[in-house]
Amino acid sequence: MFPYLMKKEEFATNEYPLFVVPIMEIQLLSQKIIELSSTITDLANDLPDVAHQQFYNEQLFNAIISTNEIEGIGTTRKDVAVAIEALNKDKKEKLKHKSTVRMYLDILSEDYLNVTELTHIREIYNALTSGEIEDDDELDGELFRKNYVSIVNNQNGKIEHIAPGKEETIKEMLLSWIHFINIENVPFLIKASLAHYFFENIHPFYDGNGRTGRYILSKYLSRKLDKFSGLIISKKINEDKNKYYKAFSDTGNILNKADGTQFVHTILSFIIKGQYEIINTLSEKQEMLYYYHQKLQDSSFTDIEATILFLLIQSQLFVSDFEASINDNELLNLLQHTEYSQRSLKQTIKDLENKKTLIKVAKRPLKHAIVEEFFDYSTK
Known part of the structure; x- marks a missing residue:
């Protein structure tokens, strides 16, 4: 050359x-x-x-x-x-x-x-x-x-x-x-x-x-x-x-x-x-994911609530803004072949919103995200 x-x-x-x-x-x-x-x-x-x-x-x-x-x-x-x-x-x-x-x-x-x-x-x-x-x-x-x-x-x-x-x-x-x-x-x-x-x-x-x-x-x-x-x-x-x-x-x-x-x-x-x-990013995010998984296990959330929240944690934790997080339809599709019905999943999302754990961030398509207050991980 x-x-x-x-x-x-x-x-x-x-x-x-x-x-x-x-x-x-x-x-x-x-x-x-x-x-x-x-x-x-x-x-x-x-x-x-x-x-x-x-x-x-x-x-x-x-x-x-x-x-x-x-x-x-x-x-x-x-x-x-x-x-x-x-x-x-x-x-x-x-x-x-x-x-x-x-x-x-x-x-x-x-x-x-x-x-x-x-x-x-x-x-x-x-x-x-x-x-x-x-x-x-x-x-x-x-x-x-x-x-x-x-x-x-x-x-x-x-x-x-x-x-x-x-x-x-x-x-x-x-x-x-x-x-x-x-x-x-x-x-x-x-x-x-x-x-x-x-x-x-x-x-x-x-x-x-x-x-x-x-x-x-x-x-x-x-x-x-x-x-x-x-x-x-x-x-x-x-x-x-x-x-x-x-x-x-x-x-x-x-x-x-x-x-x-x-x-x-x-x-x-x-x-x-x-x-x-x-x-460095992967190592830090993995530590955070483990922390939030333990937080869910030690909480009073029901199994279906914890399942939804853990997927949303993964969705939000590994991207830098809501624009790239999964929407409600994508969330429901991920849980399509589980023990939970689509109706119960949708109702649980509403319940979590009423509890101020989730917040609606988009309407079309409908998208919910976990509130910022939930993310309390600290490296200290």
Whole structure:
């Protein structure tokens, strides 16, 4: 893979092959990432089903909001929640971010992302950005763009990168990228990082390059590590965009002669920071869940009340706001094959509302949540 390199805001050459020096720190980071992924999997598997799904949803929200925010696209949690609901109910209406949400939901399926032809790249791009690209940025080549684009630093106005301008050149570079991602003699974390850099260096589209590149990276890491480690990469890049762009710019500087070591190190450091965040959050939430489970057992709540409340605790505890918690219909569906009738469950929800244990937070669809006063867990 021969990236386009820059010298003082101008294209310099593409005669140097992209490479990495397997320094000890990269090897240690790679080893630690694999170990932490195993820890995350064990922690997540210990969660009850609702808690596990809600924690995944929370990471999904963060990933989509972050990947769009990097591109300057404003996305709210409600936008994502509405899109998820529409997809789950197979609604045909056009919604903002629906394409992006659909693709990120696919990460949960753990299907292999098979990219062996140029058309596969275009298909990923189409599915990810459908209805979200401005008319001026629509592709004008057979599969990709056919005119020059450059990446400009918004802070100082300097040209950071000039991408190849001819579609034939783009195709040639992407074919070498496809070959690289399918070889098996490169450690997968180094491969993922270098492939991500080279894809962004090619910049095959007018708009949506970053979103497409990060999706491919997330999908790959989710399969090779775990879905949580894969999803959090966009969030960590978004939190430290300057570090990411500096690594990209430095790698593309002619003086470094396509040395991708710094970029690989940067990506691995983002992954490992995200993993520690996931582990800390999961550990804390598990402690809280155990505490509230004991609180229910020691309380005067009836069995049916405690059952409802424990599901709602899972629903609320593992997401950051009510927008992503389960509604009454979803709650009833979860308890459909239990000893409790739907009528008795609905009545119990009303009773808990009358007791001021639950509060109605939405009407359409009807949704109840546990009052804040119930959540008295303290780390002290």
